[in-house]
Amino acid sequence: MRTRLKGINTVRAKLADGTEATYYYHRATGTRLVGHPGTPEFLASFQSAARSAAQDRGAGTISWLIRQYQASGQFTNLADSTQEIAKLNLKAVEDKWGATPLEHAQAQRTRPLFLRWHDKLAEAHPRAADAKLAALARVLSWGVDRGHITNNPIATFERAYRADRAEMIWLPEHVTAFEEAASPELRLALMLALHTGQRQADLLALPWSAYDGKAITLRQGKNRRAVYVPATTALRTALDAAPRRATTILVTDRGTSWKKRNFHEHWSEATKAAGITVDLHFHDLRGTAVTMLAEAGCTVPEIATITGHSQAHAQKILDRYLARTRSLAEAAIVKLEGHHRNRKLQNALQNGSKAST
Structure with a gap:
């Protein structure tokens, strides 16, 4: 069954030899499509033009930059599970900041706005707030590297969620x-x-x-x-x-x-x-x-x-582990010295009791 595609312009032209040729164009981008309707080649050409249109939509905004990043090898080379989580975080970023022009997004004066959004989210979900702002920071850093913007105002920020498990060791x-x-x-x-x-x-x-x-x-x-x-x-x-x-x-x-x-x-x-x-x-x-x-x-x-x-x-990890083992060792020595003092005190009391008798 042939899939009916929308957004295609059909142009018929008479060639020099008198024959008639039919050309197909992607309406939104003006891209000429390859092949004939119903063929895999035509469908692939249409999908490629559609992706290009989606990426160009909203050019010059954070939404546009997110789409460029997600189409890059830096994103597509991530593990599937990592991509899935990143997409959820970037969807939240786009819902809030997608329409923001890149001219404003890269301005240092915008940093307090991003941080206030992060702080508001962190009141209920600090870890999720960190993940969303980190996702935006990652996109902006990618944009700087690719020359789309000149500055990432949230290249560094203080995280709301603190959970360092470097010292958690299976004994x-x-x-x-x-x-x-x-x-x-x-x-x-x-x-x-x-x-x-x-x-x-x-x-x-x-x-x-x-x-x-x-x-x-x-x-x-x-x-x-x-x-x-x-x-x-x-x-x-x-x-x-x-x-x-x-x-x-x-x-x-x-x-x-x-x-x-x-x-x-x-x-x-x-x-x-x-x-x-x-x-x-x-x-x-x-x-x-x-x-x-x-x-x-x-x-x-x-x-x-x-x-x-x-x-x-x-x-x-090693620094944390050594710090933990040092504290355990110090506590052990304190207990050992206390034990020795108690033994000496007991011996002294026992000797004093024998001398009095």
Whole structure:
């Protein structure tokens, strides 16, 4: 069945040899369309012209700049899940600021307007407010790089949501408790996370083809960074013993690949069953892997090569971890010295009691 397309101008012309030719044009852009109506070539030509018209609509506004950004490789190369979240945030930006001329958007005097919008949103949803303003800032920065504007007035801003989990580490007792309570499928997920330092989304999608018996090779979904992780002896043993029931390494107890929400529910249940009362998440295993590598003597550049962190972020995790372990050590010494003082006092009282008798 032929799809009826709207917005096409048909022009018939008589050629020099006396024959008649028919030409088709996209009405909004004046673009001549290739092929004949009903053919895939014609449909592709029409869709290309329509996209061009959409991008040109509202030229010189924030809406126009958002469309240019979303059509760029910087956006299309992002993971599908990242694009989906970004589109939601950019839709909110466009609803509020889409008609704003770029001349005003790039002016430094506009910064207070953007920040007041952010502050108003943050009263109810601070994390969402940060995400929306960050999305606008990202588009404006892209616009500066491409020469569409000359300034990004919100290149930096103070975030409303503060949650630094760099110091949240799975300690050996947490790992042991989880392994005792979790299913074999979740224990393998724990092993992969601890021994590779990769994100949950990448591990859930990791295919068996990424493992060659010696190492795991993958391209991270968030930043498209290629990572090569030699497998530890323990990880090789676990992977070699695991049944290959699907294309992905990690599967449910029914042998099907995990869905994000389903995995989260099962992981939370296992954490609760393990009696882990500390606010630990699966993502914290990534930071735990960084500290394990550091304790094994790896340098920050070596750690970043394996986990895919930036060196600055890897160093930040280590700084937080060391600060935590120092405070724990200091608290332990205070308790030890207090114990020694109590013992001395008890001995002195006992000796004094014996002397009086």
